[in-house]
Amino acid sequence: MSATLRAWLALPLLVMPEPAIAHSALAGGGGFWGGLLHPYVVPAHMLAIFTAALLSAQVSRCSPDAARWSGPAAFAAGLAGGSLAIAQAVVPTYANEVLLGLAVxxxxxxxxxxAPLPVTALFIAGLTGLATALDSPPDAILLREAILMQIGTFCGALVLFTAVQEVAFRLKRGWQRIALRIVGSWSAACAILVLALRFAK
Structure with missing residues (x-):
């Protein structure tokens, strides 16, 4: 078995659930709007979603227009799966690190x-959505507020993914594609740096 295949098989194991430890990215932020802003203020979430959306756009350029929505659909499915897991009061230990690894x-x-195979891009989009939701457990005490936060996180993350993919899909000129490659290299470099600092502690 190749090292690449072993890495792909091991990646889902990093998001195996454990007892949840709730957190909030926004001090005092709660409800729908707190959840909506959550993906935009957590660096690992922003970086992973942004990168997964760019990769989905890169693959979609070689696919029919109908396939452009397969990326957001896979991402939404991952978000939904993660939200259902959160409803069971479980969250993985290394979801944040998985997001950074996916960004790399x-x-x-x-x-x-x-561009990777379309199924690979869909897998990355889905796993990014799953890890994003699992790394966003609401800290609300009231069930209604916790549900609103989860709905807000779902909407905010999906809007970000879809918007980035659509903008990137339309950047087809030579210099624009070079700019996207530069952004991709920066995303990988930033994620590697954060992972290195985190595991060095």
Missing amino acids: LGGIWIASER
Whole structure:
């Protein structure tokens, strides 16, 4: 078994659920709007979603227009799965690190401008959505507010993914594609740096 295949098989194990430890990215922020802003203020979430959306756009350029929505659909499915897991009061230990790892993989593919197989891009989009939801447990005490926060996180993350993918899909000029490759390399570099600092502690 190759090292690459072993890495892909091991990645889902990092998001195995354990007892949840709730947190909030916004001090005093709660309800729907707190959840809506959550993906935009957590660096690992923003970076992973941004990179997964760019990769989805890169793959979609070689696919029919109908396939452009398969990326957001896979991402939404991952978010929904993670939200259902959160409803069971479980959350993984390394969801944040998984998001950074996905940003590294996606960034490398974007920088090399060698699009992976469509199913690989869909897997990355879905796993990014899953890890994003699992890393966003609401800290609300009231059930209604917790549900609103989860709905807000779902909406905010999905809007971000879809918007980035659609903008990137329309950037087809030579210099624009070079700019996207630079962004991909920066995303991978930032994620690697954060992971290195985190595991060095």
